[in-house]
Amino acid sequence: MQNINYLPGVGPKKAELLKQELKIASYEDLLYYFPYKYIDRSKFYSIREVNTKLPYIQVKGRFTSLNTVGTGRQSRMTATFTDGTGVLELVWFKGHKFVKESINSEAEYIVFGKPSAFNGQINIVHPELEKINEAQVKISSALQAFYNTTEKMKKGFLNSKAIQKLQQNVFLSFQGKIPETLPAGIIEKYKFLNLHESLKAIHFPPNSHQLEKAQLRLKFEELFYIQLNILRQKNQRTKAIKGYVFPKVGEFLNAFYSQKLPFELTNAQKRVIKEIRRDMGSGKQMNRLLQGDVGSGKTLVALMVMLIALDNSFQACLMAPTEILATQHFETISEMLDGLNIKVALLTGSSKKKERQMIDEDLQSGELQILIGTHALLEDKVVFNNLGLVVIDEQHRFGVAQRAKLWRKNSQPPHILVMTATPIPRTLAMTIYGDLEVSVIDELPPGRKPIETAHYFHNRRNNLNKFINQELEKGRQVYVVYPLIEESEKMDFKNLAEGYEYMQRVFPNYKVSMVHGKMRPAEKDEAMQEFASNQSQILVSTTVIEVGVNVPNASVMVIESAERFGLSQLHQLRGRVGRGADQSFCILMTGYKLSDETRKRMEIMTRSTDGFEIAEADLKLRGPGDLEGTQQSGLPFALKIANLGKDGQILQFARQVAEAILDSDPLLEKEENYLLNKQLKKLAREKMNWSMIS
Ligand code: ADP
Ligand code: MG
Numbered sequence: 264m265q266n267i268n269y270l271p272g273v274g275p276k277k278a279e280l281l282k283q284e285l286k287i288a289s290y291e292d293l294l295y296y297f298p299y300k301y302i303d304r305s306k307f308y309s310i311r312e313v314n315t316k317l318p319y320i321q322v323k324g325r326f327t328s329l330n331t332v333g334t335g336r337q338s339r340m341t342a343t344f345t346d347g348t349g350v351l352e353l354v355w356f357k358g359h360k361f362v363k364e365s366i367n368s369e370a371e372y373i374v375f376g377k378p379s380a381f382n383g384q385i386n387i388v389h390p391e392l393e394k395i396n397e398a399q400v401k402i403s404s405a406l407q408a409f410y411n412t413t414e415k416m417k418k419g420f421l422n423s424k425a426i427q428k429l430q431q432n433v434f435l436s437f438q439g440k441i442p443e444t445l446p447a448g449i450i451e452k453y454k455f456l457n458l459h460e461s462l463k464a465i466h467f468p469p470n471s472h473q474l475e476k477a478q479l480r481l482k483f484e485e486l487f488y489i490q491l492n493i494l495r496q497k498n499q500r501t502k503a504i505k506g507y508v509f510p511k512v513g514e515f516l517n518a519f520y521s522q523k524l525p526f527e528l529t530n531a532q533k534r535v536i537k538e539i540r541r542d543m544g545s546g547k548q549m550n551r552l553l554q555g556d557v558g559s560g561k562t563l564v565a566l567m568v569m570l571i572a573l574d575n576s577f578q579a580c581l582m583a584p585t586e587i588l589a590t591q592h593f594e595t596i597s598e599m600l601d602g603l604n605i606k607v608a609l610l611t612g613s614s615k616k617k618e619r620q621m622i623d624e625d626l627q628s629g630e631l632q633i634l635i636g637t638h639a640l641l642e643d644k645v646v647f648n649n650l651g652l653v654v655i656d657e658q659h660r661f662g663v664a665q666r667a668k669l670w671r672k673n674s675q676p677p678h679i680l681v682m683t684a685t686p687i688p689r690t691l692a693m694t695i696y697g698d699l700e701v702s703v704i705d706e707l708p709p710g711r712k713p714i715e716t717a718h719y720f721h722n723r724r725n726n727l728n729k730f731i732n733q734e735l736e737k738g739r740q741v742y743v744v745y746p747l748i749e750e751s752e753k754m755d756f757k758n759l760a761e762g763y764e765y766m767q768r769v770f771p772n773y774k775v776s777m778v779h780g781k782m783r784p785a786e787k788d789e790a791m792q793e794f795a796s797n798q799s800q801i802l803v804s805t806t807v808i809e810v811g812v813n814v815p816n817a818s819v820m821v822i823e824s825a826e827r828f829g830l831s832q833l834h835q836l837r838g839r840v841g842r843g844a845d846q847s848f849c850i851l852m853t854g855y856k857l858s859d860e861t862r863k864r865m866e867i868m869t870r871s872t873d874g875f876e877i878a879e880a881d882l883k884l885r886g887p888g889d890l891e892g893t894q895q896s897g898l899p900f901a902l903k904i905a906n907l908g909k910d911g912q913i914l915q916f917a918r919q920v921a922e923a924i925l926d927s928d929p930l931l932e933k934e935e936n937y938l939l940n941k942q943l944k945k946l947a948r949e950k951m952n953w954s955m956i957s
Pocket of ligand 1: 558560
């Protein structure tokens with residue numbers, strides 16, 4: 264790890280900038296600072312061919328005149344440049360004094376930039392200039408790499424071009440080759456470029472084919488080591504940790520199934536329950552992620568598998584991210600278990616002291632069989648008699664550390680089932696939750712009509728109101744959601760409050776409730792309850808109703824300022840309607856001015872109701888860092904080159920290779936795998952908080 268200070272061209276100031284701005288402290292860090300784009304500089308245009316439709320171009324020629332126009336801050340310089348086929352105007356608004364002084368009118372130059380037009384004359388504003396003899400980079404490349412830099416760096420003369428020069432200096436200062444980080448066996452078998460060639464081609468691609476090969480090798484390597492690490496940990500865990508064995512299905516589940524089950528299970532529900540049963544009977548500790556779109560019936564699955572725990576004389580708990588949701592689960596489940604002689608309790612932050620005491624006692628004696636609640640379940644004073652299964656609803660709201668707390672509630676960890684309605688694309692699941700098994704409910708209960716979604720600009724508010732009125736007259740209920748991303752944002756709050764008053768004014772014959780995050784839990788519950796029991800017909804709220812809430816009679820979801828929501832969140836919100844038998848609607852309200860990306864988001868929402876399709880689209884549009892649900896649980900490391908939205912196939916392949924290696928050498932003890940072991944240790948030390956991947 265050669266210190267970056269020693270690199271020719273890097274003085275103390277630049278070294279400091281590199282460290283501060285890009286965390287580049289060594290030659291190696293610099294080599295792994297990859298370009299974000301490439302521009303083909305093998306082609307020269309004749310000035311005659313240049314037009315404004317072309318992207319970045321380069322021409323070769325000489326200056327014929329330099330004119331400064333105006334004075335002081337308003338001044339600019341225009342230069343005429345010719346190659347004999349035509350004349351091009353070059354314009355500088357800033358820094359032209361320096362440019363003017365440095366231009367040699369005898370010399371031949373390469374001019375590089377984006378052509379535009381002004382007053383009918385084609386020009387290039389602030390082009391890059393290179394004198395021909397200077398332009399010969401020592402390492403030749405047809406594609407020029409471009410690097411992200413910051414404003415601070417640019418002020419310190421570290422622009423993209425300067426980074427490129429530094430990359431060149433690294434290669435020129437190298438004696439021999441950059442040491443390989445993948446075993447020779449893998450490189451041979453899959454015909455990868457070696458590391459030295461790959462890094463060189465990433466920074467100085469001789470052609471696009473070589474660039475692709477370099478990218479493939481580096482992406483593979485990045486994803487491969489992540490998978491290798493996850494899979495090895497999983498192997499070790501399954502070896503080290505035993506799981507409770509739940510061999511039987513007994514009276515509780517049977518009684519529920521024959522007496523209480525309100526409908527036929529969907530095939531997907533049946534399959535998923537089977538998968539979970541198999542896990543819980545295997546002797547291994549279950550760690551399973553249950554994905555199912557909103558409304559797919561996850562609660563019922565949770566209940567039935569909790570009953571299996573009870574049948575084997577264990578306790579079970581169900582944890583939800585909000586009080587509203589926990590309460591709703593408690594009510595639904597209590598009702599479904601009514602008459603079966605099963606003891607269920609609700610524990611939240613607002614449980615009364617006396618209640619708590621009773622819960623604590625019954626929990627420790629084992630009399631209390633199912634405990635439902637919020638984060639309050641995690642507190643140390645909550646002690647179970649024999650907790651066998653933990654179900655976590657809407658898991659992305661809980662951090663990994665919190666989950667680990669539940670693990671430790673027993674001498675032996677309970678089985679864990681995490682449920683989420685935020686469909687995580689396979690590629691992402693394999694990376695973040697790579698050591699969880701995944702079950703998917705890919706089928707909605709029969710009879711659901713797909714929700715109709717429309718995108719309205721604000722000027723159609725009257726139409727919207729007319730439509731809402733029609734639905735209210737039919738006896739339906741309506742949600743109106745406002746963004747309140749930062750609960751402290753005054754503006755957002757004002758919008759919400761105004762929206763509430765507006766709805767009261769426009770619909771005087773109906774009752775309007777309001778829910779937001781700043782209300783006390785009791786107030787919130789009361790307002791929610793009002794809406795759930797149809798005492799109020801319109802609910803104006805923030806995204807606190809985003810997860811889980813179930814009011815089947817609500818058939819309209821209006822999302823205000825929809826442009827401020829991500830795709831997954833829009834889909835979640837929309838999932839609050841369409842839960843009954845009636846045709847439901849979602850209306851996305853936005854202003855006129857929308858970015859291309861936002862337009863795409865609205866377009867996808869109006870076209871698709873498939874959560875997985877939407878999640879994939881989200882991943883492609885925004886990249887995994889922003890993806891709803893991964894922000895909180897956090898992709899614990901940044902990928903340098905692979906892109907989970909686009910490189911799913913490489914990821915799949917990397918996982919297969921890692922699996923095959925671990926199959927034949929679980930502890931990576933073989934001679935040929937020495938490098939793998941070394942590399943994993945190094946990565947763990949350096950940057951990746953591997954333990955975060957649970
Ligand atoms: P989610 O997966 O979003 O948590 P829920 O568990 O809240 O979904 O279920 C949504 C609705 O579908 C509930 O009203 C539930 O009673 C109903 N439901 C669940 N399973 C079935 C089924 N197999 N047939 C019909 N309705 C079902
Ligand atoms: Mg749910």
